[in-house]
Amino acid sequence: MSISCMKIALPTQYSPCVRPANRQRYRGVAVASLRGDFATLGVSVTEGEGNLPKVVLTSPSGSEADVYLYGGCITSWRLANGKDLLFVRPDAVFNKKKPISGGIPHCFPQFGPGPIQQHGFARNVDWSVFDSESVEGNPGVTLELKxxxxxxxxxxxxxxxxxxxxxxxxxxxxELIIKNTDKKPFSFTTALHTYFHASISGVKVRGLKGCKTLNKDPDPTNPLEGVEESDVVSFPGFVDCVYLDAPGELNLDNGLGDNILISNTNWSDAVLWNPHLQMEACYKDFVCVENAKVLKLF
Structure with a gap:
């Protein structure tokens, strides 16, 4: 079994987790459920973009999160003042013909390129509502995929x-849990490909100094090995870099006045990505800081 947890907070935390076990159960952390009169728990299901169903979480303070069942994708995290900390690209489509481009897409059972489609299939299939609950007064939902x-x-x-x-x-x-229900073992790689709303010229990521790096520019299939030497990582151009054995906490200054602490358990790696001029229409408005497991998990 393996467990991964992620928590994003202002100014506190965003986190993921991973723990191996005999039956390969992978777990990555958040909490939720959908039972009884779940609307009273701050959990509702409604129609979103493209008439796709989405779950809306509303906290007692007025903050909200939108979660599309297609791809199990969190597309919005709005504070009580209406500010959205996540970003959905302007070229995103909600028609099930491609994954939702933005928010927090899943990469499973493969991160990046490989023998199956880029980033796997979990981001372009329908998940279902498994449960919902109130956790210390906070709304939560659990989705499932088989x-x-x-x-x-x-x-x-x-x-x-x-x-x-x-x-x-x-x-x-x-929290993401992957359980092996097969009669044979399997391995996989995974990530939460989180898009944060940002002003890219002002973005700073702290906490990665000393990490071994796999720089995927210019060839993602043959990354260049190195070591991060800077206390602060910025984004002066195209960035696509994996940080192995990343610490349990990273600090993201999104350049918009928000300092976000990304806390995790068992997500062993981190990925930074910004496409720069490859997406000229929107690259200035977001940064991806991803919790990942890029080496095969058994």
Whole structure:
């Protein structure tokens, strides 16, 4: 079993977790459930963009989060003042023809390029509501995903994924659990590909000094190895870099006046990405700081 947890907070935390076990259960952290009169818990299901169903979490303080069942994708985390800390790209489509480009997409069972489609299939299939609950007065929902003929056509294993999301006044927490329900073992890589709203010229990420790096520019299939030497990582141009054995806490200054503490358990790696001129229309408005497990998890 393996567990991963992630929590984003102002100015406190954003976190993920991973712990291996015999039956390969992967777990990454947030909390939730959908039972009884769940609207009273601050959990509702409504129609979103493209008429796709989405879960809306509303905290007692007035903060909100939107979670699309397609891709199990959190697309918005709005503070009580209306400010959204997540970013959805202007080229995003909500028609199930491609993954939602923005928010917090899943990369599972593969991060990046490999033998199956880029970033795996979990971001372009429908998840379902498994449960909801109030956690210390905060709304939460749990989504689930199981293997089917589509997933097995490219990755021939049986699995059960649970994704818990909890919203509080100034934090968003997630937990991802992947359980091997097959008769044979499997390995996988994974990430939460988080897009933060930002002013890229002012973005600073702290906490990565000394980490081994895999720089995926210019060739993502043959990254260049190195070591991060800077206390503060900025984004003067195109950035696509993996940081191995990253610390449990990173600090993101989004350049818009927000300092976000990203806390995690068992997400062993971090990824920084900004496409620069490859996405000229929007690259100045976001940065991806991702919790990841880029080496195969058994």
């Amino acid at each position: 293997d089917d003929s589509y997933s097995r056509s490219m990755w021939d294993f049986s699995f059960h994924a649970l994704y818990k999301i909890i919203l509080s006044e100034r934090s968003l927490s997630t």
